[in-house]
Amino acid sequence: xxxxxxxxxxxxxxxxxxxxxxxxxxxxxxxxxxxxxxxxxxxxxxxxxxxxxxxxxxxxxxxxxxxxxxxxxxxxxxxxxxxxxxxxxxxxxxxxxxxxxxxxxxxxxxxxxxxxxxxxxxxxxxxxxxxxxxxxxxxxxxxxxxxxxxxxxxxxxxxxxxxxxxxxxxxxxxxxxxxxx
Numbered sequence: 001x002x003x004x005x006x007x008x009x010x011x012x013x014x015x016x017x018x019x020x021x022x023x024x025x026x027x028x029x030x031x032x033x034x035x036x037x038x039x040x041x042x043x044x045x046x047x048x049x050x051x052x053x054x055x056x057x058x059x060x061x062x063x064x065x066x067x068x069x070x071x072x073x074x075x076x077x078x079x080x081x082x083x084x085x086x087x088x089x090x091x092x093x094x095x096x097x098x099x100x101x102x103x104x105x106x107x108x109x110x111x112x113x114x115x116x117x118x119x120x121x122x123x124x125x126x127x128x129x130x131x132x133x134x135x136x137x138x139x140x141x142x143x144x145x146x147x148x149x150x151x152x153x154x155x156x157x158x159x160x161x162x163x164x165x166x167x168x169x170x171x172x173x174x175x176x177x178x179x180x181x
Contacts, residue, residue, distance in 0.1 A: 072121040
């Protein structure tokens with residue numbers, strides 16, 4: 001069915017990205033419209049209206065919270081100084097599958113950066129809605145740069161650990177002589 005195919009594309013474009021599981025789960029929740037946005041709270045009669053508390057310029061759904069809202073735009077603007085993010089046109093609403101569409105146009109490395117960026121946008125939103133609202137965009141920029149660096153280093157460590165296994169007669173490459181000492 002079409003719905004199963006849509007879920008498969010969510011799986012392919014969100015679940016297989018090289019980011020920590022908590023960021024993949026966050027991406028999945030964006031793609032399935034299950035974040036605790038004002039729109040979702042309003043629909044469940046947990047909020048009086050669905051309007052964004054931060055900018056007041058629209059209904060706070062997943063797309064608004066992590067792409068449209070002022071804090072999210074500001075973080076994306078600052079990250080462009082350091083990451084070659086897709087153009088603003090790529091971050092447009094293309095329908096309910098906007099995230100899959102966006103990720104589908106990018107390399108694996110850029111998919112990871114986009115999910116990390118959107119995850120941090122949600123952090124900024126949460127700080128405004130549930131915290132003191134004093135989280136600086138610059139601090140989020142520094143966090144993202146350092147976090148991506150740490151993820152890349154961890155990935156290199158995994159690769160280098162694979163190359164350290166001891167070669168024995170049982171796992172030596174076939175047709176290659178094993179040097180006797």
